[in-house]
Structure formats: structure tokens, C-alpha cells
Amino acid sequence: MPLLDVRDLSVVFQRRGTRPVAAVDGVSFTVEPGQTVGLVGESGCGKSVTSLAIMGLLPRRGNTVTGEVRFEDTDLLKLRPAELRDRRGRDIGMIFQDPLSSLNPVIPLGLQVAEVLERHQGRTRREALREARGLLDAVGIPDPSRRLKEFPHQLSGGMRQRALIAIALACKPRLLIADEPTTALDVTIQAQILTLLKELVDNSGTALVMITHDLGVVAGLCDTVNVLYAGKVVERAGRHHLFAAPRHPYTDGLLQSVPRLDADRGGRLHQIRGSVSDNIPWSEGCAFAPRCDRVIDDCIGETVPLLGGALRCTNPVPKGVRV
Amino acid sequence: MATLAENKRRRIEELIARTSEAGGVSLFRDAGRRLLRNPTAIVGGVLILLFLIIAIFAPLVAPHDPVQRFPELTRDLTVDHIPGPTAGHPLGSDPLGRDFASRMIYGARQTLFVGVLATLIGLLLGVLLGAIAGALGGRVDAIIMRLTDVMLALPSLLLAITLVALASQSTQWTVIIAVAVVNVPIFARLLRGSMLAQRESDHVLAARALGVKRHDIVLRHMLPNSLTAVIVQATLTFAVAILDAAALSFLGLGDPDINRAEWGLMLGVDGVRYFEVRPELAYFPALAIILVALGFTLLGESIREALDPKNRR
Numbered sequence: 001m002p003l004l005d006v007r008d009l010s011v012v013f014q015r016r017g018t019r020p021v022a023a024v025d026g027v028s029f030t031v032e033p034g035q036t037v038g039l040v041g042e043s044g045c046g047k048s049v050t051s052l053a054i055m056g057l058l059p060r061r062g063n064t065v066t067g068e069v070r071f072e073d074t075d076l077l078k079l080r081p082a083e084l085r086d087r088r089g090r091d092i093g094m095i096f097q098d099p100l101s102s103l104n105p106v107i108p109l110g111l112q113v114a115e116v117l118e119r120h121q122g123r124t125r126r127e128a129l130r131e132a133r134g135l136l137d138a139v140g141i142p143d144p145s146r147r148l149k150e151f152p153h154q155l156s157g158g159m160r161q162r163a164l165i166a167i168a169l170a171c172k173p174r175l176l177i178a179d180e181p182t183t184a185l186d187v188t189i190q191a192q193i194l195t196l197l198k199e200l201v202d203n204s205g206t207a208l209v210m211i212t213h214d215l216g217v218v219a220g221l222c223d224t225v226n227v228l229y230a231g232k233v234v235e236r237a238g239r240h241h242l243f244a245a246p247r248h249p250y251t252d253g254l255l256q257s258v259p260r261l262d263a264d265r266g267g268r269l270h271q272i273r274g275s276v277s278d279n280i281p282w283s284e285g286c287a288f289a290p291r292c293d294r295v296i297d298d299c300i301g302e303t304v305p306l307l308g309g310a311l312r313c314t315n316p317v318p319k320g321v322r323v
Numbered sequence: 324m325a326t327l328a329e330n331k332r333r334r335i336e337e338l339i340a341r342t343s344e345a346g347g348v349s350l351f352r353d354a355g356r357r358l359l360r361n362p363t364a365i366v367g368g369v370l371i372l373l374f375l376i377i378a379i380f381a382p383l384v385a386p387h388d389p390v391q392r393f394p395e396l397t398r399d400l401t402v403d404h405i406p407g408p409t410a411g412h413p414l415g416s417d418p419l420g421r422d423f424a425s426r427m428i429y430g431a432r433q434t435l436f437v438g439v440l441a442t443l444i445g446l447l448l449g450v451l452l453g454a455i456a457g458a459l460g461g462r463v464d465a466i467i468m469r470l471t472d473v474m475l476a477l478p479s480l481l482l483a484i485t486l487v488a489l490a491s492q493s494t495q496w497t498v499i500i501a502v503a504v505v506n507v508p509i510f511a512r513l514l515r516g517s518m519l520a521q522r523e524s525d526h527v528l529a530a531r532a533l534g535v536k537r538h539d540i541v542l543r544h545m546l547p548n549s550l551t552a553v554i555v556q557a558t559l560t561f562a563v564a565i566l567d568a569a570a571l572s573f574l575g576l577g578d579p580d581i582n583r584a585e586w587g588l589m590l591g592v593d594g595v596r597y598f599e600v601r602p603e604l605a606y607f608p609a610l611a612i613i614l615v616a617l618g619f620t621l622l623g624e625s626i627r628e629a630l631d632p633k634n635r636r
Contacts, residue, residue, distance in 0.1 A: 055532055089533035096532075101525035106547045115543075116533045167533065 449510020
């Protein structure tokens, strides 16, 4: 049985007097225990909204969430707020993009790590602080005793993200959702953080949902990858498969847009035409059609189903074209 | 040559010492340190400290009892003549033959007491209302905000006058409460604004993602981060409160007790009535009020500057 089973999840934003916008439009995917699953796509494709919907962190007003988010045996969407609060941080941890703004600027680091232990494991302040020292040590923060007393602004970017990872993993959750955890860090630190994440989830058997626009992150970390476009999964494949033989023109376009050392000198980098806002509603065909290089007449008309549960395209890139 | 290298090494060590010093310090301690280096803050702080010392040790500082009438002063007292400085009375007499210098010194007590208490009460009520509005949002927020709108729509002094008039008998406390209430909407709005901003902040989202309980989110994560603006506003309000209380006394709405020595009262009643006979009766209370207000304003401004995260190193 999968640990997390997201079925037909939709999030529709609507403000009074405006047209409803489906930020997430019938997304389904599963995460097995201990597995690492990627959600990939460019800005505005619904990655973050998906993660917030799973955690029940979307604002109370102005949106409608439908579908099912089954975590083990419970549908998280049906839980009362208090029950959901008990699970957040204990069963499911989350790491956010910007480590500085995700930490409370006026509380010393130690208390922020201790808070979650006090909340979910009924530890006393003293026990929690002792445990916090061990946690900081485990995520590779040097001199943890000193760091416990320091404030977020006194730490470096990498250390802050390590601290956030420590907080997210403090209660040994079975699932960790990481929403672009390396975006705000510089490249050398990115690599360290990814290695650390991989190590920690591998050792603890925690499942990881990795949300990113960085294909390099996906390549290094994920077992399965879901490519999102305009709120729908357009392609799902194992990591090796996806990189070796992308079938959806969008996936293919993304991969070709990555600069490569072995590309021709002086050649122009591939780009996908237009932007995410240049799409048509899924009900009238493929949302990617206006930007697609392989668009054919059949792409317009009706919704393209997720063929074989893995590919949403009427004219996919033929197998074995790319080397 | 050796000294040159030595100098260089010492210089580097100095620099390292300075950086590590700046690195290992909390927001408030750092702000405090910057405050001590700021001449404006020191001038403001020294002014306030001076008046506080005078207020606390008034019985030791003052040469006489502020309510006692002295025969040597009342002897020469007429409508057209109020005795000036003499040997025992450095600032001369007030219109009732009391020692003016002693009354000025005891006045610091009354005036600071009114200013500080009015500010604290206003701060407390304002923070309470603002925190509730900002934390709960929705309908509660709307109701509290409309209430403050009504209060802010009236000129503050007019509102204070109305409040004093509503009380059957005017005492010192009526003035304090009136001045406090006038400041409540300002504190409430200020805090509510920063609470709303906090509610949308990443670290509050992160706390929610950890399942932190709602009251803990409000009290531990939102409130402490929202207080900076209110703290600064409070220091500035001290000055305004003293001036407002003085204005109420000036208008004859303060405590009717003629024995009370308060600068606003001294300026407003005696100072104005006998201005042509002895203008000093107006000058000294006015000067004292201006200096205290200046002290609080200078300190408040520097605290605002010191707490501004953009000024951090």
C-alpha cells in the first residue's frame, strides 16, 4: 500500500467577481514508503499549491480543494483542523524554499527545534533542547551547543536550511515534503544540502516528495518523476527513463533547455516558446499546444487523457530519438 | 620592518574581533548597543533620566513643601505683583505665595506619572485589541477596525475632552484614562497591521506546517515579531500624552485640586492669567514640558532607527 496516495486532487482559486482558476487540475500520484518522488515543472504549474493542499495549508477562503489525499488510511482532506495539526510535523514534515524567512527571527534556533518536539512528543523544554543539540549535530551543523542559543540571522544560508531540515525531521515523520529546498542557496551549498537530504531519507526510510524546477536535483535524487504542466501531470516516469527517453514534448523541451558541456560551441540554447500563461483550458485540448513544437490538429478539441497512466500527449516524441 | 608587520597583524586581529562581536549578538542587544553609540539617543536618554531622578527624589531636591504658603512671599503678593527670586526661593513665588521652584520640581512627578501611565494603559488596551483583530481576522477584525475608525475620526483632543466631560467628577484619573483611550486606536491599528503581515509570513507558514497550535502561533510567532513598531510608537506617545494631559489641564478639565503641582496646570492657569505680571510662571512649565517631550521624541526616534533591520551589520 502506498504511503501517500493523491487521487484526482484539484485546487480552484476563485475570488468574487473573477473567473475561477484551476491551479491544480486533477493531479494523481503515489509515494511508496521510503521512495523519493519528484514534482517538476516551471513556475506557475501548480507544484507548490499541490504541496500546500496536501498539508492543508491553503488559506481558508478563496479556494476549493477536491479529490483525495490518502496518507496511509486517512484522507487528510477530510480531517478536522485540530486532527490535521496533530499530524503535521509529526507524520509529515515540510521544508520550504527560503530558509531565512522560514525561521522565526526573534526566537533562538534551539527553541525553534525544541518547539516541535514539545508539541508532538510531549518532551519537556530541557529534554527537547538536549535532543535538539543531537539533531543539529546530525544535520552537520558544527558546534551545535553554541548554535542552539543563536538567532537565525547569525547563521549562514546553508546552516539555516540544515536547521530547517533538522526541525522537519525532528519527529521522524514518514513523509517529508521539500518545496524547492535549494532554490535560495548558492550552488556549492545546494549540492551539500541535497547530499544531506538524500542521506537522511535513505537512513531513516522517510519518503520524500521533492518539488523543484531544477532537473539536476531530480536527476540526483528522485526515483519517480511527475512532470506538471498547467495543473496536470503530463508525464510520469522513472528517473533514468525520463532523462534517457522523454516522451512529452514539454519534458523534452525542459531537458533540452539545460545547458550542456558537450553541446556545440556558439550554438543557441534551446528554449520553449512563450510562457505558462500562454495556454488553453485543458477542457479544450492540450494546454501545452500553443507552445508545442510537435502540435498537430488532434491536440485541439478535447482533453487528452493520461495514456497508460504515464503520458498525456497525442503526438509524443518517438522513442529512441534522443541519444 | 618588524613593527610594520606587527601593526598589520594587530590591525587584522582587531578587524576579526570586531566582526565576531557583531555576529554573536541578538536583535535587541545589538539595537541597544547601537543606541548607546547614537548621540541623539544619549541626549534623549539623559534628558529623561534627569527628569526621572528629579521626579523620584523630589522631596530631597525641592527646597520647600510645594503646597505651603510662605508669609515672606504672601506679604508682597498683590494682583499686580508676584515676588521674584529671593534668597530662600530661587524662582520666586507662585500666585498663592507658594515656592515656585518646589512646585516645578514636584510637577515633574505628576506630569511624568500622568504621561507614563496614560501611555501604558493605552498601549495595553491597544495591543490587546490589535492582537485580537490581527490574529482572528474576519468579522472580529472588521468590528474592531470600524470602532477604531470612529475614534480616529474625532480629533484626539476633542475626544479626550468628551471623555473627561462624561465623567461626573474630574480627577487625575479621568485625565489619565481619557489620554490613554485616545491612543488606543493608534496602537491597535499599528499592531493589527504588522500582525496581518506576520500571518502571511513564511515562518508562520512553516510553524503551521509543523502543527504548532494556534495560540502558540499567535503568542510565540506573530506577536513578538509585531511589537517593534508598537514599542517605538509608545516612546513617541509618552511625549504626546504629556502634552495632551497638559492641554486638558490648560483647558481647566484636569484635577480641580488647587494644591496639585502639574506643569500643564501651572502653565495653563497661573501662567496665562499672570503672564503680564510674571511671565516666568508660563516660561518654566512650558520649557519643562518641551524638554521632556523632546527627550522622549529623541529617544523614540533613535529606538526606531536602532530596531530597523536595515541598519544591522
